[in-house]
Amino acid sequence: MPNNQFKKSELYSFITGKASTAIARRLQKNFKQSGLDITIEQWSVLYHLWKEDGISQQQLCESTFRDKPSITRLVDNLEKLKMVKRVPSKDDRRINMIYLTPEALKLQEQSMQLANQTLNEALVGVTNGQVEIAKEVLQQVYENLKK
Amino acid sequence: MPNNQFKKSELYSFITGKASTAIARRLQKNFKQSGLDITIEQWSVLYHLWKEDGISQQQLCESTFRDKPSITRLVDNLEKLKMVKRVPSKDDRRINMIYLTPEALKLQEQSMQLANQTLNEALVGVTNGQVEIAKEVLQQVYENLKK
DNA sequence: GGCATATAGTTGTTTATGCAACCATAAAGA
DNA sequence: TCTTTATGGTTGCATAAACAACTATATGCC
Numbered sequence: 199m200p201n202n203q204f205k206k207s208e209l210y211s212f213i214t215g216k217a218s219t220a221i222a223r224r225l226q227k228n229f230k231q232s233g234l235d236i237t238i239e240q241w242s243v244l245y246h247l248w249k250e251d252g253i254s255q256q257q258l259c260e261s262t263f264r265d266k267p268s269i270t271r272l273v274d275n276l277e278k279l280k281m282v283k284r285v286p287s288k289d290d291r292r293i294n295m296i297y298l299t300p301e302a303l304k305l306q307e308q309s310m311q312l313a314n315q316t317l318n319e320a321l322v323g324v325t326n327g328q329v330e331i332a333k334e335v336l337q338q339v340y341e342n343l344k345k
Numbered sequence: 346m347p348n349n350q351f352k353k354s355e356l357y358s359f360i361t362g363k364a365s366t367a368i369a370r371r372l373q374k375n376f377k378q379s380g381l382d383i384t385i386e387q388w389s390v391l392y393h394l395w396k397e398d399g400i401s402q403q404q405l406c407e408s409t410f411r412d413k414p415s416i417t418r419l420v421d422n423l424e425k426l427k428m429v430k431r432v433p434s435k436d437d438r439r440i441n442m443i444y445l446t447p448e449a450l451k452l453q454e455q456s457m458q459l460a461n462q463t464l465n466e467a468l469v470g471v472t473n474g475q476v477e478i479a480k481e482v483l484q485q486v487y488e489n490l491k492k
Numbered sequence: 493g494g495c496a497t498a499t500a501g502t503t504g505t506t507t508a509t510g511c512a513a514c515c516a517t518a519a520a521g522a
Numbered sequence: 523t524c525t526t527t528a529t530g531g532t533t534g535c536a537t538a539a540a541c542a543a544c545t546a547t548a549t550g551c552c
Binding site: 211213214216220221223238242246262313314321322324328329332334335339342343 | 355356357358359360361362363364365366367368369370371372385389392393409410460461463464466467468469470471475476478479480481482483484485486487489490491
């Protein structure tokens, strides 16, 4: 039996992701107000490089949930900003390993703090238990559809 | 006290909205497979016009959670596709009232059915109770941040 | 070794977003 | 009435996404 718990009036927000749009806009605004001049998409690439520096573009595709052309261009722009460097792999000449610059390392602490702050702004009035369940649902949705 | 329930490893998906990205991609794919040749952004505009035809671009901004330039261009493209028509208001000459064409009316049933189907695919393995809570959390996030 | 196939990355095109600046009209206030 | 201000909409520019087509290198198989 299909999950028919969505009435028409409630379908829209879920499908169009108004909440995550709102979070993204707020994070971008918080970056800007703190003088952090990167886009949230660029930040999402840096985020994974901070966790593990020197990974391939392909790995960035998987962890950021973006396609190859998107990563090519995000890395292009991050390179122009002198935040990352493409280093051809010696083992496999098809692969670019992406490394952070010292410039990018400096942004980690402040931007992560702003990301956490943004989430706190987003979750005012929501209990820990509710957040736990929401995370489970969103994770399941992702698993169901990522393919 | 701030909500600190997010460990670093969990922050990314929530902030970047991987779940709603996945839903959007799947809906677009389902549209395409059924021969429906519109973008989900265009669909989101039609969605609100199906609920109430003949509203202003400003009203579309509010209901779709998009800014004015975005709506200008979505309406531009929908007009090119002969899905909507701009009709200048007689009462207030600044306002365009947006009306659906018969062409667009024909898409309503099929596309809404595909949207519901997409949500069902997304929510496999999720209980009604969990979905209720997830909706509440996302709604609260939206309220907190929409500004 | 040589050919088919898979993988990593790039490029082109169309569509959409975010922001700032702008134009036209309406409303408010002196 | 005249000026200021607010509102509705458009345009320009930079960034990003989706998709298809492409290049280069690697791998598998005969």
